[in-house]
Amino acid sequence: MRRILSISLNTFRETLREKLLYNLLIFALLMIGSSILLSRLTLGDANRLILDLGLASINLFGVIIAIFVGIGLVSKEIDKKTIYTIVSKPVPRYEFLLGKYLGLCITLFVNTAIMVVGLLVVLRVMDVPIELVLFKSLLLIFMELLAITAVALLFSTFTSSTLSAIFSLAVYVIGHLSSDLKTLGGKLDAVSRAVLNALYYLMPNLERFNLKGHVIHRLDVGMTDLALIMCYGLAYTALLLIAAAVIFQRRDFQ
Amino acid sequence: MNLSESDVVLKTEGLRKTFKVGFWNRPVTALEHLDVEVRRGEVFGFLGPNGAGKTTTLKILMGLIYPSSGTAWIMDRPIGDVNVKHQIGFLPESPYFYDYLTGEEFLRFYGQLFGLHCAALSDRIDYLLQLVGLPHVRTLQLRKFSKGMLQRIGIAQALINDPHLVMLDEPMSGLDPVGRKEVRDLILRLKEEGKTIFFSSHILHDAELLCDRVSILVKGRIVAMGSVKDLVGHASAPSIEVVVEGLGEEGLAHIQPMVERIAAQGGRTLLVLKGQEQLNGALDVIRAAKATLISVTPHQSSLEDLFMKEVREQGERSAS
Numbered sequence: 001m002r003r004i005l006s007i008s009l010n011t012f013r014e015t016l017r018e019k020l021l022y023n024l025l026i027f028a029l030l031m032i033g034s035s036i037l038l039s040r041l042t043l044g045d046a047n048r049l050i051l052d053l054g055l056a057s058i059n060l061f062g063v064i065i066a067i068f069v070g071i072g073l074v075s076k077e078i079d080k081k082t083i084y085t086i087v088s089k090p091v092p093r094y095e096f097l098l099g100k101y102l103g104l105c106i107t108l109f110v111n112t113a114i115m116v117v118g119l120l121v122v123l124r125v126m127d128v129p130i131e132l133v134l135f136k137s138l139l140l141i142f143m144e145l146l147a148i149t150a151v152a153l154l155f156s157t158f159t160s161s162t163l164s165a166i167f168s169l170a171v172y173v174i175g176h177l178s179s180d181l182k183t184l185g186g187k188l189d190a191v192s193r194a195v196l197n198a199l200y201y202l203m204p205n206l207e208r209f210n211l212k213g214h215v216i217h218r219l220d221v222g223m224t225d226l227a228l229i230m231c232y233g234l235a236y237t238a239l240l241l242i243a244a245a246v247i248f249q250r251r252d253f254q
Numbered sequence: 255m256n257l258s259e260s261d262v263v264l265k266t267e268g269l270r271k272t273f274k275v276g277f278w279n280r281p282v283t284a285l286e287h288l289d290v291e292v293r294r295g296e297v298f299g300f301l302g303p304n305g306a307g308k309t310t311t312l313k314i315l316m317g318l319i320y321p322s323s324g325t326a327w328i329m330d331r332p333i334g335d336v337n338v339k340h341q342i343g344f345l346p347e348s349p350y351f352y353d354y355l356t357g358e359e360f361l362r363f364y365g366q367l368f369g370l371h372c373a374a375l376s377d378r379i380d381y382l383l384q385l386v387g388l389p390h391v392r393t394l395q396l397r398k399f400s401k402g403m404l405q406r407i408g409i410a411q412a413l414i415n416d417p418h419l420v421m422l423d424e425p426m427s428g429l430d431p432v433g434r435k436e437v438r439d440l441i442l443r444l445k446e447e448g449k450t451i452f453f454s455s456h457i458l459h460d461a462e463l464l465c466d467r468v469s470i471l472v473k474g475r476i477v478a479m480g481s482v483k484d485l486v487g488h489a490s491a492p493s494i495e496v497v498v499e500g501l502g503e504e505g506l507a508h509i510q511p512m513v514e515r516i517a518a519q520g521g522r523t524l525l526v527l528k529g530q531e532q533l534n535g536a537l538d539v540i541r542a543a544k545a546t547l548i549s550v551t552p553h554q555s556s557l558e559d560l561f562m563k564e565v566r567e568q569g570e571r572s573a574s
Contacts, residue, residue: 006366010352017354081350085411088316088344089367090336252319254273 011103028061054119070152071164094245137211143233144209150240175206264292268324299461300454302471308454343417349408353397368415382410422453472568497548505543
């Protein structure tokens, strides 16, 4: 466990020294802050715009960080050959992978926390009521980021950074449209239906983590539902990490 | 010589590795039936030209790639056993490190992977920075290190766990003569401490100075293995160079059948002789001709001669 922690803290340190991260973070905070200006230019429910833009910014920039930092986690180690000095130490490969994953999760947590503080400040300044469902929504956004990071990590164990980015973005988009796959399958022939159903069950149903509508319309979500969605997210992430570890265990580092 | 199991630190049996390259996955053999034994406390040189398969072998032994067939053991444990890595230190070829870390952070990170912590780790870091001559880089980021400094901090990370077996892939490459001398001294110091050192190199002079035994790898095959003395002794008989002055026409005619080669310049003659018998005969002729003996220089063939011979022969075998 200490080895995993050492690797994750080293990964966290590595991401902290990446300029990309700060650029994204500043941009996200600007987006969240811009909702103050935009709400003044908007007719109708200004609170709704602030919440919508704030949550969307946290989600979008979180996903960008998860994918674009996540795909480099392992492939960069292999390209730069730094992995040679780790795998030659008494570190099982899965521990290395888990350490890298947890390191990025810590980075994502710190980033999300900073963005959330930014959003809370904006909400406070604009006198928007802060309700419990907002925090439930933020929790699920973070859960989605954990799953997307695991997707990026899985791809980066067997393909190049560019392909990993494309595949991970594709999974993210399909994951948000997965219920449409089932609906579309219902209108097609048996073979197409089977293929689309298989895709529906294989791809993560990322819409389950989207509570933005609930926050805007002030609809609460029960704790049982929240726990079930969290369990789904954690189980899916665990499966992705196991698959990544199995692939990683078998590959040669040339 | 019969060796007990405990005397053998590293052993490979029939190790073979093929890589698939190109679009059509064409198989290319990097290693062919490699059998090597490294004994406790020795410095073993794993020599070969570029592309011979040295790094591939080290990568297999360190669990970075898997062999296509064959097996290997390190300290009686199969390679890939994570626990045996507690006893090994490894320096990869042209080391690439986390360049955002400082010298101290770098060593601390690797120490933590071995379960070292607190004061014990701090003491070890102090000792190693001193040992590799980098006590001043504690707070300097690795991206600001010179190539020689990177090689030295790389050696320090390979020793962070005080290993029994130290595996170094081309430890002298990229170093200036002073750096090479320092690494040589360091390897000898490790040997004095009772450690076993297995290093790959294509710098034969260093290997000749350091190694108890060497193996020569050419195109994935071992073509020679043994102690430097035995290998060089078998490779060719020593030659003797004699320089004389005033040998004269008659003396030259007498001495001609005894020598391998004659070169005359000015009044002096260089004679290249094979062995002691020829030397005695030549000295008799020199005395009889009343010529002046200037010098007698024995020439031992070097590891480089052997290396070049083996590489040439392997090339000829492949061509035929």
